[in-house]
Amino acid sequence: xxxxPTVQISIPADIAYFRAVRLAVGAVxxxxxxxxxxxxxxxxxxxxxxxxxxxxxxxGDLRFVVCPEPxxxxxxxxxxxxxxxxxxQERFELSQRILSVITDDHGFELSGAFATAWLERxxx
Amino acid sequence: MTSAPGPSAPPPDGEPLPPNDRIARQRVAPDPVQIxxxxxxxxxxxVVALRVSGELDALSAPLLARHxxxxxxxxxxxxxxxxxxxxxxxxxxxxxxxxxxxxLIRVTAASDVVRRIxxxxxxxxxxxxxxx
Numbered sequence: 001x002x003x004x005p006t007v008q009i010s011i012p013a014d015i016a017y018f019r020a021v022r023l024a025v026g027a028v029x030x031x032x033x034x035x036x037x038x039x040x041x042x043x044x045x046x047x048x049x050x051x052x053x054x055x056x057x058x059x060g061d062l063r064f065v066v067c068p069e070p071x072x073x074x075x076x077x078x079x080x081x082x083x084x085x086x087x088x089q090e091r092f093e094l095s096q097r098i099l100s101v102i103t104d105d106h107g108f109e110l111s112g113a114f115a116t117a118w119l120e121r122x123x124x
Numbered sequence: 125m126t127s128a129p130g131p132s133a134p135p136p137d138g139e140p141l142p143p144n145d146r147i148a149r150q151r152v153a154p155d156p157v158q159i160x161x162x163x164x165x166x167x168x169x170x171v172v173a174l175r176v177s178g179e180l181d182a183l184s185a186p187l188l189a190r191h192x193x194x195x196x197x198x199x200x201x202x203x204x205x206x207x208x209x210x211x212x213x214x215x216x217x218x219x220x221x222x223x224x225x226x227x228l229i230r231v232t233a234a235s236d237v238v239r240r241i242x243x244x245x246x247x248x249x250x251x252x253x254x255x256x
Binding site for chain 2: 015016018019022040043044047048050051054088090091092094095097098101102
């Protein structure tokens with residue numbers, strides 16, 4: 001059995017690279033049938049994952065695994081090694097509000113040595 | 125047959141870039157957000173108006189914050205923001221708009237993405253006229 005295709009992205013923990021992730025995710029979304037507005041939503045959504053992870057990371061790379069299902073949707077999982085800092089709660093609250101509308105499901109978890117975040121969005 | 129010239133060596137430190145190199149570098153690394161204009165309104169009315177363009181994200185939001193902080197405004201100062209040319213905004217950009225003690229911000233124009241994010245986050249009242 002062939003594993004479904006994935007796109008893996010790794011960026012330095014630097015906000016200057018968030019745009020590269022947005023660009024890559026937008027390109028993947030375009031290939032699997034998302035319309036323009038949904039692509040914009042996904043660009044915002046992955047940016048929100050990035051912003052939260054970089055706040056709590058240890059300065060190491062942010063890693064993203066984009067799992068597209070052509071014609072159906074996409075799941076994006078992201079992680080970073082945990083650092084000493086906490087989330088900016090005010091920004092995080094805004095971020096969660098945004099994600100709750102522009103994704104079908106999303107999550108964020110701080111546990112052990114890693115922080116993880118994920119989202120799902122259907123094509124329809 | 126002629127070939128296109130290759131990249132030129134960088135000039136020594138302290139020397140200005142040739143015009144063509146300046147153009148190329150500007151295209152590769154454009155400003156993430158631009159404060160297009162700032163108009164200080166009638167002092168009696170106490171209005172400051174800013175027009176912002178570009179992507180308002182974690183990278184560029186601090187630029188807007190520094191700009192607003194640099195105005196050294198009173199907490200009740202009315203700031204009118206034209207965000208009609210903002211092509212991207214996230215929670216980091218939004219946070220700067222709702223930061224306390226930076227004046228009373230009203231969004232006088234909003235691009236579709238700004239309007240949508242303000243509505244999602246329940247901040248659409250920022251787009252309403254200020255109380256008279």
